[in-house]
Amino acid sequence: MNKKTKIVVLTENDPNYMQVIQEAGKILREGGLVAFPTETVYGIGANALDEEAIKKIYLAKGRPSDNPLIMHISDLNTLDKYVNDINEKSKQLIAQFWPGPLTLIFHKKNSVPDIITGGLETVAVRMPKHPIAYDIIRSAGVPIAAPSANISGKPSPTRGRHVIEDLDGRVDMIIDGGKATHGLESTVLDMTGTIPSILRPGSVTRSMIESVIGEVSYDNHLEDVTQVPKSPGMKYKHYAPKAPIKIVVGSDDRVTDYINSQSTINQSQGLKVGIISPIHRVDFMQGDVVLSIGSIDRPEEIASNLFKILRKFDEVNVDIIYSVDFQGEELNIAIMNRLIKAAGHEIITV
Numbered sequence: 374m375n376k377k378t379k380i381v382v383l384t385e386n387d388p389n390y391m392q393v394i395q396e397a398g399k400i401l402r403e404g405g406l407v408a409f410p411t412e413t414v415y416g417i418g419a420n421a422l423d424e425e426a427i428k429k430i431y432l433a434k435g436r437p438s439d440n441p442l443i444m445h446i447s448d449l450n451t452l453d454k455y456v457n458d459i460n461e462k463s464k465q466l467i468a469q470f471w472p473g474p475l476t477l478i479f480h481k482k483n484s485v486p487d488i489i490t491g492g493l494e495t496v497a498v499r500m501p502k503h504p505i506a507y508d509i510i511r512s513a514g515v516p517i518a519a520p521s522a523n524i525s526g527k528p529s530p531t532r533g534r535h536v537i538e539d540l541d542g543r544v545d546m547i548i549d550g551g552k553a554t555h556g557l558e559s560t561v562l563d564m565t566g567t568i569p570s571i572l573r574p575g576s577v578t579r580s581m582i583e584s585v586i587g588e589v590s591y592d593n594h595l596e597d598v599t600q601v602p603k604s605p606g607m608k609y610k611h612y613a614p615k616a617p618i619k620i621v622v623g624s625d626d627r628v629t630d631y632i633n634s635q636s637t638i639n640q641s642q643g644l645k646v647g648i649i650s651p652i653h654r655v656d657f658m659q660g661d662v663v664l665s666i667g668s669i670d671r672p673e674e675i676a677s678n679l680f681k682i683l684r685k686f687d688e689v690n691v692d693i694i695y696s697v698d699f700q701g702e703e704l705n706i707a708i709m710n711r712l713i714k715a716a717g718h719e720i721i722t723v
């Protein structure tokens with residue numbers, strides 16, 4: 374793959390804004406690939422109704438073909454062209470959270486190509502809120518399949534430069550629109566069962582959903598790691614930097630002592646040690662590269678920094694990474710879900 378990729382830096386008040394949006398919309402409509410910011414992470418978009426275009430996404434990302442894509446729409450009136458049984462609860466959630474970082478799973482109609490759903494009878498749909506994402510989809514005039522704009526397995530991209538690192542030469546256009554708002558992928562909620570089930574936690578949390586529609590559950594694998602996830606993508610090793618990560622759980626002091634003593638041992642073995650620390654503990658951590666992930670009082674900040682930090686460790690070539698864990702706030706469930714996967718479930722309790 375060696376395409377000429379057009380890279381455009383774009384803000385909403387850019388005088389060329391509509392021109393760039395229209396160019397991106399045209400590329401998508403005609404079967405090309407465009408990467409753009411959304412309020413979750415950056416997405417790599419293709420015309421969801423064009424099988425050849427979708428194949429290009431799987432190729433550009435190196436994504437396993439059984440991992441289905443989310444279909445992104447900009448017009449609610451088009452939803453029932455693609456899905457069956459939009460029940461009352463779905464309608465309430467749509468009214469509350471769309472456009473926004475909540476993906477809903479419905480039974481699909483035949484108009485949705487099998488290649489998007491990896492052969493499943495269901496399809497995942499979302500309406501993004503980020504103006505660039507929303508306007509591009511509207512301009513394309515077709516639904517857009519848009520998984521995260523990273524090479525499969527790497528941390529999701531939350532900044533334009535992450536996308537350029539991974540996809541320059543693999544897509545037709547990259548729009549660099551700054552920082553993705555939340556920095557975590559959308560919450561995925563399966564609406565096809567009797568009780569809606571969260572397949573992937575995100576910034577729309579369980580209690581936010583329950584406050585609108587009543588009881589929802591977590592998919593079994595989120596509460597018991599031995600269970601097979603219902604969302605095919607959740608079974609893959611994901612979000613991982615090159616170096617192994619170990620998550621250390623315990624009281625502040627014990628965690629700091631443990632990480633520092635392991636770090637000393639690793640350094641004596643000639644290894645370069647990275648540490649993920651909340652800002653209030655950075656000065657107490659002893660490693661080669663100690664990165665602050667933000668304040669534990671602001672989980673949104675931690676969410677927004679997580680993937681950036683995982684990528685940073687690749688740039689500085691550490692050999693091993695230690696991280697504290699994050700608890701207490703509901704958003705931390707989504708943060709820990711990504712961190713635990715990045716760590717391949719390496720958790721040490723001290």
Ligand code: AMP
Nearest residue numbers: 441442495496497520521604605606607
């Ligand atoms: P990404 O495109 O990288 O945001 O990942 C999309 C996530 O949604 C993956 O974990 C997919 O496995 C999941 N997903 C997409 N479609 C479905 C579906 N029909 N049923 C269950 N999970 C899905």
Ligand code: MG
Nearest residue numbers: 520521529558
């Ligand atoms: Mg992804």
